[in-house]
Each structure stands twice: as C-alpha cells, then as structure tokens.
Amino acid sequence: MSAVSNGVSLAEPRDFLALLKPRVMSLVVLTAITGLMLSPGHIHPTLAAISILAIAIGAGASGALNMWYDADIDGVMSRTAKRPVPAGRVAPETALAFGLGLALLGVCLLGLAANWFAAALLAFTIFFYAVVYTMGLKRWTPQNIVIGGAAGAFPPMIGWAAVTGSVSIESVVLFLIIFLWTPPHFWALALFKLKDYDNAGVPMLPNVAGERSTRIQIFAYSLLLVPVGVAPWLMGFAGPVYGIASVLLGANFLRHAYATLRMSDGDPKMIAAKKLFGFSILYLFSLFAILLGEAVATQLVLAFGG
Template identity: 70%
Template structure:
C-alpha cells in the first residue's frame, strides 16, 4: 500500500478556504450587530465566545456545502479551484471537518449562552447544508429565495444569545438580509449564468431567462428599500440610520433599473457587476450604522 496516499495533502489554508471566509465575515458582522444592539448587557468574554461559535457554525455550513457540491464546483470557473475539486482536500476530510465543527459550535453556544441560540444555530446549519445545498439548489430556480434564510439568521442568533429570546427587532434584521439576498445573488448569477448552465444548476437566469431575472431583481429591490428603513420606522434606529437606509435604498433601486434597462453585451454585465458590488456596501452600511448608533454610541452616551 502506498503510505503517502494515507496522508492528507491539505494545508491549513485549504481548511480555512472550506469555511468560506468571505461569507463568514458577513455572518460575523451581522451577528455582532444583533449581540451589541440587544437591550440586555452581556459579559464581553461570553459575547466573544458566542460570536466565535456563530462564526464556526457558519464555516461548518460552508464546508458541508463544498463537500456536497464538489461535483458541480468542478464544472464552474468561479469554483473550480476550491479545495475539493482541485484535489487538495478529499471529500471525506471536508465532511468530517464540517460535521465536527457543526457539533462543537452548537454545543458550546448552548453551554455558554443558551439553548435557544444554539437551536437556531443548529437549524441554520441544517437549513444551509441540507435544505438549500442538497435540495433547493439543484431543483428549483427559487433556490436562493428560500435558501437565503440561512444567511439571514445570524443577527437573530446573536440577539438570542444575549437575550434568550426572539424579538421584533431581531426579526426585522432577519427580514432585511432575507429580502436583500435574491437581488444581490441574482446580479452575480446574470454574470455567471453560463457557469450555472454548464453545471446544470437551475439558477433563475438559466431556468427562467435573463429578462425574468432582471424583472425579479427590480421587484425585490422595490420591496427591499422600505424594509431596509423598517428599523427607523419602528423606532429602534435613529435619524442617521434612516438617512443612510433611504439613500442606499434609492441607490439600489437606481441600479436595479439600470439592470432592467441594459439587457445586452458589456453594458448589461457592467450594470450587474455594479449592483452586486453596491449591494454588499448597502448591507454593510445598514448594519454598521445600526451597530454604531444603537450599540456603541448608546453605551457611551
């Protein structure tokens, strides 16, 4: 037997890549906002451990997603260099890594914070790894609409870790991310539609056409703009947040209209690229202002 075949060829950076660090960074930031703006104080060490558990749980979801999707990842230019299709990590290693991190993150969060937060984290991991990755992604063009719930739970989990409850405020934060996800992701899907078609993934541009995708992006963005202002409308965010949300919402609508109008060639791709990039800035700005205005400044003042 070739003994070298029994030794993993993976490097630490490959396992870090399995965690989807870019996605994890958004999870950490939105969960931190939920922790900080919650109306109940918490010891900084407990808050840090809770945040780490949420981050690890998100990373575990990413590893399980890459394990199951290795076959289609190998067919798409955007994902072909990921650790499993490139051969740096075996599927078995990725599966074990994801499962161990899933169990540890949920158990530690339950012991450190509370079991409601741990239950929400467990459900989020299950929803992303099983409901979205194994079912929705390959079977329906509405995959990212329903599956987007997994990425919307972190602020609710952060809030629950501190308060032991779910509130209207945490649900509104969930709703903002939930409605933001489809136009954000479909803007990228318009650019990468050939990749998805090659892999047989029924993303909206592949299954329903680019014209319908542009229409859906516009419709979701028209809903997102007022939902993004809901924290101000409901009184748990201040005027600064309201102004940023209004300006950002108008920017999102303008870019969605540009996508709807520019339907061919380089102008269409540029419009989709601008929408994708700006949508990240928009969500970051909303949560950053909320974090500073209702969290940091509220504690100082």
C-alpha cells in the same frame, strides 16, 4: 490531482480556512454582533465574545458542508473550480468530517456560553443551509436562492437570541433585510455567470426563466428591500445616522436595480448587473456596520456619559 500524494495530505492550513468561506463568515459575524448589541438585556462581554465565536464556527461548518456536497458542480464553474475539494487538495470525507465537527462544536459552545434556544437556532441554520438548501433546493428549483436565503438571514436573530433567549419583531426585521437582499444580490451574479450555472446544471433563475424575467424579479425584490432597510429607523431602534444612510443607500440600490432592469437580453458586458452585485455587498455591510456603530455609541454613552 488527488488530495493525498504518496500517503501525504496535500492540504495546507489555508485550504481548511477556505472551507470556512471566510468572506461569508465575515458577514455572519458582523450581522450576529449587530443583533447581539441591539438586543435588550445584558450578557457578560466574555460570554458575548464566545457566543460570536460559536456563531462564526457554525457559519464555517455550513461552508465546509456546502463545499463537500457541491464539489462536483464547483469543479465545472470558473468561480469555484479552485476551491479545496474540487481542486483535489482536501479529500471529500475530510471536508465532511471537518464540517460536522465544527457544527457540533459551534452549537455546543453557544448553548453553554449563552442559552440553548440560541444554540437550537444555530443548529437549525446549519441544517437549513447544508441540507435544505445545498442538498435540496439548489439543484431542484430556480427559487433556490429565495428560500435558501433564509439561512444567511438568521445570524442577527441568533445574536439577539444569545442575549434574550428569544426573538422579537426587531430581530425579524434584521432577518428580513438580509432575506430580501439575497435574491437581487445573487441573481445579479447569476446574470453574468449564466454559463457557469448552465455548465453545472444548477437551475438558477436566468437559466430557467430567462434574463428578462430575472431582471424584473431583481427590481421587484429591490422595491421590497429598500423600505425594510429603512424600517429599523422608522421603528425606533436605529438612530438618525442610520436613517439618512439607509435612505441614500436604498435610493442608490434602486438606481442600480433599475439600470439592470433596462439591460437588453444577451448583453455581453453585463455592466449594470456587475455594478448592482458589487454595490449590493456595500449596501448590506454599510447598513449593519452603521447599526452596530450606533449601538456601540449608545452603550458607551450609557456607560460613561452618566
């Protein structure tokens, strides 16, 4: 189906919303707000809100540029075939222009509302995701998710930089939580979507190294992730609620990762991998939601508790 019929565009507002990858954007917004709230210093609430909006726009730009470039492989994968560009509802050049326009808007808005260091970090993140990962790593190496995962890990660091104009060890820890979470999260998905990636010619780890090697690496990254997930409490910039939750959530993450490790090759149901994938989303959202909740509570106590 063409994106234009009888001179009339088939695109609806929801198609442009889909180009932004709203589910990914929700994670970006949560982690960016968390970084902003945990950072030392002060930013006016209005400027803080504009900064978060700018980061969200930047995330949307990355999604649109990714969908523009990946339309060919999205069209042959069941998970992505109905996206606006491969489905023919949005023309590729429209998605490209939309993404570039949003990228410019997001970077400039963040620079004007916060500072140009944070804006430069946002610009680098968009470039890394759209060019380094999407155009380069994704189709060339089975380690695409490991290296490319850095793009999704930058938002809390950008939120931190929006207030401080710099980065710190605390923001690096927040970065590392997402960075180390990304491989087990996406490789679990790749295990039960292996045929999709085969059809698209994308060299995901299970397709190249095999299922057993993938399961071993999932477990190895999980072993690295869990202590880093507890680190904010150990380092003193998260409270006891986070400490307890991060330990319990981490133990459950390892339980799912171990169950995935013990799966047999060619398991038709992939139940353990599916459970790990689902729980990994809950794990990351929970960690950052609790961090954010503690930060907000601390601010309220300082403001009204005397």
